[in-house]
Amino acid sequence: MAGRAHSRRLLLLLLLLALQGSCLAFRSPLSVFKRFKETTRSFSNECLGTTRPVTPIDSSDFALDIRMPGVTPKESDTYFCMSMRLPVDEEAFVIDFKPRASMDTVHHMLLFGCNMPSSTGSYWFCDEGTCTDKANILYAWARNAPPTRLPKGVGFRVGGETGSKYFVLQVHYGDISAFRDNHKDCSGVSLHLTRVPQPLIAGMYLMMSVDTVIPPGEKVVNSDISCHYKMYPMHVFAYRVHTHHLGKVVSGYRVRNKQWTLIGRQSPQLPQAFYPVEHPVDVTFGDILAARCVFTGEGRTEATHIGGTSSDEMCNLYIMYYMEAKHAVSFMTCTQNVDPDVFRTIPAEANIPIPVKSDMVMMHDHHRETENKDKTALIQQPKHGEEEVLEQGDFYSLLSKLLGERDGVVHVHRYNPAEKTESGSDPVAEIANVVQKKDLARSDAREGAEREERGNAILVRDRIHKFHRLESTLRPAESSFSPQQPGEGPWEPDHSGDFHVEEALDWPGVYLLPGQVSGVALDSKNNLVIFHRGDHVWDGNSFDSKFVYQQRGLGPIEEDTILVIDPNNAAILQSSGKNLFYLPHGLSIDKDGNYWVTDVALHQVFKLDPHSKEGPLLILGRSMQPGSDQNHFCQPTDVAVDPSTGDVFVSDGYCNSRIVQFSPSGKFITQWGEESSRGTPKPGQFSVPHSLALVPHLGQLCVADRENGRIQCFRTDTKEFVREIKHASFGRNVFAISYIPGLLFAVNGKPYFGDHEPVQGFVMNFSSGEIIDVFKPVRKHFDMPHDVVASNDGNVYIGDAHANTVWKFTLTEKMEHRSVKKAGIEAQEIKGKGSGGLNLGNFFASRKGYSRKGFDRLSTEGSDQEKDEDDGSESEEEYSAPLPTPAPSS
Numbered sequence: 079m080a081g082r083a084h085s086r087r088l089l090l091l092l093l094l095l096a097l098q099g100s101c102l103a104f105r106s107p108l109s110v111f112k113r114f115k116e117t118t119r120s121f122s123n124e125c126l127g128t129t130r131p132v133t134p135i136d137s138s139d140f141a142l143d144i145r146m147p148g149v150t151p152k153e154s155d156t157y158f159c160m161s162m163r164l165p166v167d168e169e170a171f172v173i174d175f176k177p178r179a180s181m182d183t184v185h186h187m188l189l190f191g192c193n194m195p196s197s198t199g200s201y202w203f204c205d206e207g208t209c210t211d212k213a214n215i216l217y218a219w220a221r222n223a224p225p226t227r228l229p230k231g232v233g234f235r236v237g238g239e240t241g242s243k244y245f246v247l248q249v250h251y252g253d254i255s256a257f258r259d260n261h262k263d264c265s266g267v268s269l270h271l272t273r274v275p276q277p278l279i280a281g282m283y284l285m286m287s288v289d290t291v292i293p294p295g296e297k298v299v300n301s302d303i304s305c306h307y308k309m310y311p312m313h314v315f316a317y318r319v320h321t322h323h324l325g326k327v328v329s330g331y332r333v334r335n336k337q338w339t340l341i342g343r344q345s346p347q348l349p350q351a352f353y354p355v356e357h358p359v360d361v362t363f364g365d366i367l368a369a370r371c372v373f374t375g376e377g378r379t380e381a382t383h384i385g386g387t388s389s390d391e392m393c394n395l396y397i398m399y400y401m402e403a404k405h406a407v408s409f410m411t412c413t414q415n416v417d418p419d420v421f422r423t424i425p426a427e428a429n430i431p432i433p434v435k436s437d438m439v440m441m442h443d444h445h446r447e448t449e450n451k452d453k454t455a456l457i458q459q460p461k462h463g464e465e466e467v468l469e470q471g472d473f474y475s476l477l478s479k480l481l482g483e484r485d486g487v488v489h490v491h492r493y494n495p496a497e498k499t500e501s502g503s504d505p506v507a508e509i510a511n512v513v514q515k516k517d518l519a520r521s522d523a524r525e526g527a528e529r530e531e532r533g534n535a536i537l538v539r540d541r542i543h544k545f546h547r548l549e550s551t552l553r554p555a556e557s558s559f560s561p562q563q564p565g566e567g568p569w570e571p572d573h574s575g576d577f578h579v580e581e582a583l584d585w586p587g588v589y590l591l592p593g594q595v596s597g598v599a600l601d602s603k604n605n606l607v608i609f610h611r612g613d614h615v616w617d618g619n620s621f622d623s624k625f626v627y628q629q630r631g632l633g634p635i636e637e638d639t640i641l642v643i644d645p646n647n648a649a650i651l652q653s654s655g656k657n658l659f660y661l662p663h664g665l666s667i668d669k670d671g672n673y674w675v676t677d678v679a680l681h682q683v684f685k686l687d688p689h690s691k692e693g694p695l696l697i698l699g700r701s702m703q704p705g706s707d708q709n710h711f712c713q714p715t716d717v718a719v720d721p722s723t724g725d726v727f728v729s730d731g732y733c734n735s736r737i738v739q740f741s742p743s744g745k746f747i748t749q750w751g752e753e754s755s756r757g758t759p760k761p762g763q764f765s766v767p768h769s770l771a772l773v774p775h776l777g778q779l780c781v782a783d784r785e786n787g788r789i790q791c792f793r794t795d796t797k798e799f800v801r802e803i804k805h806a807s808f809g810r811n812v813f814a815i816s817y818i819p820g821l822l823f824a825v826n827g828k829p830y831f832g833d834h835e836p837v838q839g840f841v842m843n844f845s846s847g848e849i850i851d852v853f854k855p856v857r858k859h860f861d862m863p864h865d866v867v868a869s870n871d872g873n874v875y876i877g878d879a880h881a882n883t884v885w886k887f888t889l890t891e892k893m894e895h896r897s898v899k900k901a902g903i904e905a906q907e908i909k910g911k912g913s914g915g916l917n918l919g920n921f922f923a924s925r926k927g928y929s930r931k932g933f934d935r936l937s938t939e940g941s942d943q944e945k946d947e948d949d950g951s952e953s954e955e956e957y958s959a960p961l962p963t964p965a966p967s968s
Contacts, residue, residue, distance in 0.1 A: 132165050138274050139270065141269065143178070143268050144245055144247050144269065145264045146201060146249055148262035148263070149264075150257055152254070153254065154252060155252060156254065157203065158202070158203065158248070159195075159201060159202055160201040160246070161195035161244050162244065162245050163243060163244050164237050164243055164244065164245065166237060167238075169237045169238030170271045170273050171275070172216060172233055172270070173228055173232070173233045173276065175189070175269060175270075177267050178266045178267060179249075183251065183263055184251060184252075184263075185220070186219060186351075187218070187219045187250070187267060190208055190209060190215055190242075191216050191236055192213035192242050192246060194211050194244065196209055196246075213246065214234070214242060214282070216234050217267060218352060220349040226351065232315075233276035233278070233279065233280060235403075245269075247267065276403065277402070279403050279406035279408070280398065280399070281400070281407060282396060282397070282398055282399075283399060284395075284397075284410070284412070285303045285330065285396075285397070286395075287371065287394075289623070290371070290391065291381050291383055292373050292374075292383075293381055294378045295375055295379075296374070296375035297374055298429075301370065301371040301373065302415050303368070303369045303370075304417045304418075305367050306364070306416060307362070307364070308363055308830075309407065310402065311401065311402075312361050312401050313399055314332075314358070314397055314398070315358065315400065317342035317396060318351060318396040319342070319395055320394040321371055321373070321392055321393055321394070323391075324378075325346040325347070325371055325373055326431035327345055327346075327430065327432050328344060328369065328393070329342070329424075329428040330367070330369040330397065331368045333365065333368050333420055334365050334366075339359055340356070340425070341359050341367075343428065366420060367412060368420060369395040370421065372431065578889070579851050579874060579888070582873075585648060585885075588858065589648075590643070592641060592882060593610040593613060593635075594615060594864075594880070594882060595608060595864060595882060595883065596609055596611060596665070597609035597662065597664050597675070598866070598875050598877040599666055599667045600667065600867055600875075601642065602667075604869050604873075605642050605643060605644065605645060606643040606645050606875055606884070607640065607643070607673070608877060609639060609662045611635065611662050612636070613637070614661060620679065621679075625704040625712050627661070627679040633657075634657045635655075635656065635657070635659055635660065638654055639654075639655035639658070639659050641653050645886070654686075654688060658684075658694075659679075659680070660677055662677055663676045664676040664716035664717055664729075664769075664865075665865070666716065669719075672686060675717070676715060676716065676731075678715070678731070681703060681704045681705075681714065682700070683728055685697075698740060708738075711731065712734045713732035714728050715732065715768050715769065716767075716768065716770045718772045718779060722774060725739055725794070726740040726741075727779055727794075729769070729770050730767070731768075735763070735766075736752070736764070737751050737781065748797070753765070754785075759786045759788075761802065762790070765785035765786045766785045767783060767784070768784035768812075768813055769781070769782035769784075770815075773791070773844070775819075778792065778793060779792050779793075780792075780817065780822070782815045782824065784811050784813055785810070785811060788802055789802065789803040805840075807835050807849065807852070808840070809829050809830070809833055810827070811826055812824055813825050813862075814863070814864060815866065816867045817868075820843070821841060821842065821844060825837075825863035825864075826863075836854070837863065839852065840852055855887075857885075858881055859881070860881070861880035861881040864877055874886070
């Protein structure tokens with residue numbers, strides 16, 4: 079009996095185990111997440127959180143638990159970062175956040191979305207960077223603050239082709255007295271994600287002062303920010319304010335028809351999290367967004383400037399909004415005061431400090447002042463150089479600071495109004511494309527553009543990249559060009575007929591994905607040469623108001639920035655240029671095969687032997703020293719070398735409006751050009767001469783006058799203006815040009831809000847200026863086509879600084895090639911069909927320089943992107959792309 083009972087019990091036990099195993103195997107909660115290989119997290123036993131980061135909720139929704147993996151900070155003001163990959167490939171939407179943190183241990187947390195974290199470790203010090211690419215801020219939490227709630231139907235877009243692939247959590251441990259017992263912390267945030275498309279997409283609008291000065295002892299100092307809103311409607315649902323110790327109150331408003339509507343008003347000494355707006359606020363095209371920070375200078379013995387340390391100040395208002403999905407951009411910025419007069423009628427409440435109870439005061443542990451400070455004044459002591467700002471993620475380093483600064487990590491140039499540049503230009507017109515890698519992350523600003531008017535109508539570039547376009551004063555006129563004048567001289571081939579350019583769909587180079595592609599050129603073997611920025615990005619924090627590069631602490635780009643690519647299979651044949659450049663821009667190749675490149679951060683031009691490792695053959699300009707005399711440049715953009723004389727022409731550039739000519743040995747010869755005046759720009763006036771193309775046999779140099787949306791050509795001997803080519807279809811910008819006998823190629827920029835001209839490539843008959851074809855890629859799309867180069871055998875290459883992509887196009891279909899009568903000589907007419915490409919013969923063709931997308935001239939931002947569009951906005955670079963035509967009423 080006993081034996082049978084034991085057998086039964088054993089059988090029952092085995093049956094239960096089998097049933098349990100079958101239940102577990104029936105459906106694993108993680109089985110649907112094929113990309114997520116980490117099924118458990120190595121949390122410390124002392125952590126109480128879940129060890130399963132992904133939890134399915136239903137067929138379309140899941141929860142993602144993002145936690146520190148059991149850390150113990152050893153010093154106050156420690157910033158730890160960790161990353162987690164999105165467990166699905168397809169597009170998803172974050173619709174809710176739940177903080178998992180104790181206010182006894184955590185000062186604040188930030189959550190970013192990006193495509194590549196700065197480290198692959200389980201966690202790292204955020205000083206090493208947050209993301210290596212652009213990043214969006216998704217969530218902010220501070221102790222004693224209410225949780226952020228997204229309205230129904232609103233989500234942050236992640237995954238898919240355009241959304242972030244990684245989440246990066248940054249946790250700031252302020253006072254670490256709670257860690258005296260050496261326990262491990264697993265603070266973080268839980269996300270609710272859905273794969274159901276949301277009709278409304280969330281984003282962030284940052285208003286930030288960059289030039290405020292608080293005089294010592296001054297009782298009340300106002301810092302005002304205002305921008306015209308030129309996007310689709312956005313609906314504000316939360317806001318966050320930020321200053322350091324001197325801030326008393328920050329208020330934000332929408333101004334419409336002179337009526338002020340409050341967005342949010344708060345004491346920056348309270349927990350600096352996002353607070354819900356009291357009443358919904360919609361912002362539409364034509365509205366003004368205005369913000370005021372009220373400071374006091376009492377207790378200070380020296381002037382206080384904007385910066386990242388405890389002795390500096392900040393004035394920031396973060397506006398969280400949502401837009402219709404089809405028009406959504408994820409990040410926009412405003413850093414200027416375009417309408418000072420509007421503040422004459424600001425509501426009185428904006429000037430009244432908000433009383434704060436002592437137990438609710440936000441502890442600024444991360445930028446605490448020294449206790450035994452001199453009676454002299456508080457002096458900023460940056461760790462990496464006083465003017466270091468951030469590079470790729472730099473604006474984000476700044477942003478993180480904005481969302482909770484850390485002493486000595488990010489330093490904003492201290493602008494002193496008394497120290498204006500010689501030109502008297504105003505500081506910073508706008509920061510576009512924000513955020514990226516260094517200290518915090520870089521915010522994904524891609525196309526959202528907010529073009530703000532600046533004295534001379536030059537908008538500063540991006541962005542953050544987003545960026546960085548300037549706003550030109552006029553809308554392009556109807557097509558205009560001055561045809562080649564008849565008379566004596568060499569003949570110019572003429573092209574017309576069924577002429578077409580198409581993308582070479584079998585070319586794999588589109589997937590190379592280098593850094594921001596600023597220049598493309600062809601060597602003597604017709605190999606493609608690419609100039610790119612590696613892990614550096616030109617954003618709104620790259621330069622101060624005097625165009626001095628602020629991120630030299632990052633060091634030069636450590637990877638090869640010049641790639642030689644096989645034109646057939648896109649194989650990398652050769653690479654060079656590591657540890658030489660900070661912000662590459664222009665590239666051209668002379669008849670001897672030497673590379674000529676420009677660097678806008680160094681303000682220099684370099685001549686390089688591609689086969690030598692001995693360093694540059696020639697350097698023009700002074701390193702890191704902007705200027706406008708014979709020995710200095712200010713963000714030079716491109717180079718062209720005359721094949722017959724060897725003379726060097728430099729387009730200079732973002733802060734100078736001139737073309738400078740040097741001898742082959744680098745001796746200054748002459749210069750011409752001036753800044754565009756208001757109204758219709760005259761011949762010889764420039765608003766960012768951005769790209770050069772020589773027409774050797776005609777003795778002409780053509781210039782892409784970027785912000786004037788036109789091409790100007792001049793005689794290389796007399797510098798006499800020859801012609802202008804301008805078409806309505808160019809829109810407001812012409813970024814780059816390239817010439818081969820008979821044909822001129824160009825690329826424009828993204829349209830401004832309300833404009834209709836798409837971003838595309840153009841093929842023009844050089845003699846008449848007539849457009850004979852336009853083209854776009856099939857794979858991917860143009861975001862900021864920055865440079866173009868064409869070869870005599872009919873191949874065209876375009877490098878895009880925002881898409882980090884290079885496309886190859888070919889001339890196809892039936893063509894007609896006939897010469898025109900010049901100098902009394904009738905050239906023979908030849909008709910034929912191109913096979914795979916048009917052979918234009920062995921005519922002299924100057925190698926096209928590069929085209930890039932730089933920042934506007936903005937005094938403190940010149941970055942390489944546009945203004946600030948976001949997902950609309952970019953890196954990168956320098957223009958601010960406009961939105962499509964607004965829907966009837968953003």
